[in-house]
Amino acid sequence: MNRIVIIGGGPAGYVAAITAAQQDKEVILVVDGPLGGTCLNEGCMPTKSLLKSADTYDLVKNAGQMGIRLSPNSIEVDWATVQERKREVISKLVNGIRYLMGKNKIKVIQGRASILSSNRLRIDKGNENEVIDASKLIISTGSEPIPLPFAPFDGEWIIHSGHAMSLPAIPDSLLIVGGGVIGCEFASIYSRLGTKVTVIEMGEKLLPGEDDDITSILHDELMNQGVTVHTSTTVKNINSTSKTVFLENGDGKLVEMISDYVLVSIGRRPRVNGIGLEENDIDFSRLGISVDDRMQTSNPSIYACGDVIGGIQLAHVAFHEGRVAALNACGQFAQVNYRAIPRCIYTSPEIASVGLTEKEARQKYGEIKVGEFAFSANGKAVLSNKPVGKVKVLVNPQYNEILGFTIVGQHATELIGQGTIMLHAEITADMMEDLVAAHPTLSESIHEALLNVVGQAVHC
Secondary structure, X not given: OOEXXXXXXXXXXXXXXXXXXXXXXXXEEEEOOOOOHHHHHOOHHHHHHHHHHHHHHHHHHOHHHHOOOOOHHHXXXXXXXXXXXXXXXXXXXXXXXXXXXXXXXXXXXXOEXXXXXXXXXXXXXXXXXXXXXXXXXEEOOOEEEOOEOOEOOOOOOEEOHHHHOOOOOOOOEEEEEOOXXXXXXXXXXXXXXXXXXXXXXOOOOOOOOOOHHHHHHHHHHHHHOOOEEEOOOXXXXXXXXXXXXXXXXXXXXXXXXXXOEEEEOOOEEEOOOOOOOHHHOOOEEOXXXXXXXXXXXXOOOEEEOHHHHOOOOOHHHHHXXXXXXXXXXXXXXXXOOOOOOOEEEOOOOEEEEEEOOHHHHHHHHOOOEEEEEEXXXXXXXXXXXXXXXXXXXXXXXXXXEEEEEEEEEOOHHHHHHHHHHHHHOOOEHHHXXXXXXXXXXXXXXXXXXXXXXXXXXXXX
């Protein structure tokens, strides 16, 4: 038998399936839910559809600054159409994955899988069960939102990100618990659509993993969009009957807040329960399934990839891990490479990073070189009326090694591709001195930041 069976049809699972099929293996993909997983159906793609609608509404409202006169009374958000467009985007992309399954002769079985042995699993299809054998198994069951311990999701008032994408109407008020990536993205969506948004973050700042100078720019812009931010604040209790949230700030003061919805975005946990890990000697914890750099679990016949292994829970990381898991399951040799993983936050303004943050770089190397270039000095950013933000590059002075890039501003998530290539290819800062960057473009700010490192910046 030469069969690879994958459990889970999200980014890691369907990429693993296609990769295995390309190695001329018989492939079965077991899916408990729609193809594309959380990312495509309840995560990155629908969120970005809503963000695009918010961006467009924001652009139209501010068209007067560009010399375009519109009647304020004629500008409104058609929420039903926004939702329909989101559904159309999801449907088109899901159909694209379904086409790829057929093109690569991958058999898709709808059902919930549980592992019976190293080479066998049971699929619960509701009314019937099916047992199938495999040469190798790949687990990619993904992750799920973490609820508050004293207030489970009810989908009506206490909601998670999946619920927040399909609200029946734009709410008057929204309280977001958690100022990480998901919380900030939804704050950026709904505040610009007219919702009174409040963000509660228990840490000292939004986006705890990013540098202070970067998060402060986003903090200020969210406040300009009408968002109220409470840092060093925790949720002590929630009363669903009165729809009241009880908070405690850093000074120990208790505060009560009432909101139309409470969006809890305090993280996601790997889906490791009920799939037969304990019975098959597969090491795991609440943080995810343990794997080596070939995505192999403690059971040599079983691999795992994507959010279920914890670590960096990003779709593009899952793509990479899925490919590595499949190649190894097919008898080849491949290792994961986490050296240059871009991190993208689709707020307004966007934030994108790759490599080390400044705090991490100083902890690891001590003295480093920092080069910056503000978008307020970039012609394309100014004429686009989007001058907020900057490019920051970190360099090891001993070898001019580029350690990290962070960009905050318009189209940062597109621009970070240049920094990702530089880190992946181990390009040094001095190698970029003679680069000719197109003008006027936002991307020339990256070159200016690199020139700033070596003391040759022209426009700052």
